Each structure stands twice: as C-alpha cells, then as structure tokens.
Amino acid sequence: MKLHHLKPAEGSRKRKIRVGRGESGRRGKTAGRGTKGLKARSKVRRGFEGGQMPLQRRLPKLKGFRNPNKEYFAVINVERLDEFDDGSTVGPAELRDRGLIKARGRVKVLGEGDLKHKLTVQAHAFSVGAVEKIKSAGGSVEIIE
Numbered sequence: 370m371k372l373h374h375l376k377p378a379e380g381s382r383k384r385k386i387r388v389g390r391g392e393s394g395r396r397g398k399t400a401g402r403g404t405k406g407l408k409a410r411s412k413v414r415r416g417f418e419g420g421q422m423p424l425q426r427r428l429p430k431l432k433g434f435r436n437p438n439k440e441y442f443a444v445i446n447v448e449r450l451d452e453f454d455d456g457s458t459v460g461p462a463e464l465r466d467r468g469l470i471k472a473r474g475r476v477k478v479l480g481e482g483d484l485k486h487k488l489t490v491q492a493h494a495f496s497v498g499a500v501e502k503i504k505s506a507g508g509s510v511e512i513i514e
Contacts, residue, residue, distance in 0.1 A: 442494060443470035447502045448482020450490065460491035461513070476513075484508070 389400035402409040407419075416423050443461075449469055453459050461476045470476060478490060480498025487507035493514075495503075500510050 441474050442477035443474045444477050444479055445470055446479050446481035447484045447499050450478070450488055450503075451483075451485055453486060453488055455486040456488070457486075458489040458491065461493075478503075 386396060387394075388396040389398075391397050399409065407413060416425060418424070443464075445464060450459055452467070452469075453463070457463075461470070464470045464476065465472060475493035477494040477496070478492045478499040479496045480500075480502050484502050484506040488503065489509050489511065490503055491511045491513055493512070495510055495512070503510055
C-alpha cells in the first residue's frame with residue numbers, strides 16, 4: 370500500500386450541498402430558507418437581537434449616575450479640630466462658623482492627623498480612628514441624629 374492508495378472510510382465524508390444554484394437544482398430559488406423574513410436574508414446587521422431592544426439602546430446614553438438616596442457628608446479631619454480651645458464643645462455650628470466645613474449637609478469626623486486638646490466633639494458620624502484619637506486625647510464623642 371502506498372500513500373496515494375489511502376482514502377477516507379466509506380460514508381465519513383459528505384459532499385457540500387451547493388444551495389441557490391438555479392431553479393432546476395434541488396435547493397434553488399429560496400435555497401431552503403422559506404420565504405421572506407429575517408432568516409431568509411443574507412446577513413443580520415451587527416447588534417441585532419431579534420427585535421428585542423438592543424443592548425446599545427438599553428444602556429444609558431450619557432456617563433454617570435447620581436444616586437438620589439446617597440448621603441453626602443461634610444468631612445473634617447481630627448487635626449483640624451486642634452484649632453479649638455482645650456475643653457470646648459465642637460459641633461456642626463461651630464465648625465461652620467469658622468469655615469471648616471460647608472454650610473449644609475451632615476458632618477463626619479475622620480481620623481487623619483493628631484489631636485492634642487481635650488474636646489467634646491458632636492457630629493453625625495465618626496470613623497473608628499477618629500473616635501480612638503479623640504478619646505486618647507481625653508475628649509468625648511457625641512453622635513447627633
């Protein structure tokens with residue numbers, strides 16, 4: 370047996386069906402696609418999802434999303450509270466008077482920096498580090514509702 374004698378097993382190879390090759394052919398005219406409709410056409414445009422609202426139209430046109438329920442805090446670090454006198458009470462009103470925070474919104478105290486004065490700090494929220502630093506300086510924390 371030589372290389373040119375080899376051939377595939379009987380029935381393992383089928384001839385390709387040539388569709389749409391004239392009316393007299395077995396698969397002429399509509400070429401087995403029925404009549405009209407999307408599947409009878411040659412191509413489907415890119416992004417077409419069968420009549421369902423396409424992804425590019427379901428997604429928002431512009432970037433960004435603003436959550437209407439998000440709580441925005443006016444933040445202040447512990448180191449900025451050192452400007453107040455020893456033993457004083459510091460609340461949102463005092464912070465706004467000195468211009469340390471913006472005029473509106475709830476107040477959150479963060480733990481950046483060191484605190485040397487003993488203060489009573491009132492705010493709507495505190496970070497864990499801020500509470501530790503205020504208490505280690507001998508001060509106290511009050512959460513406002």
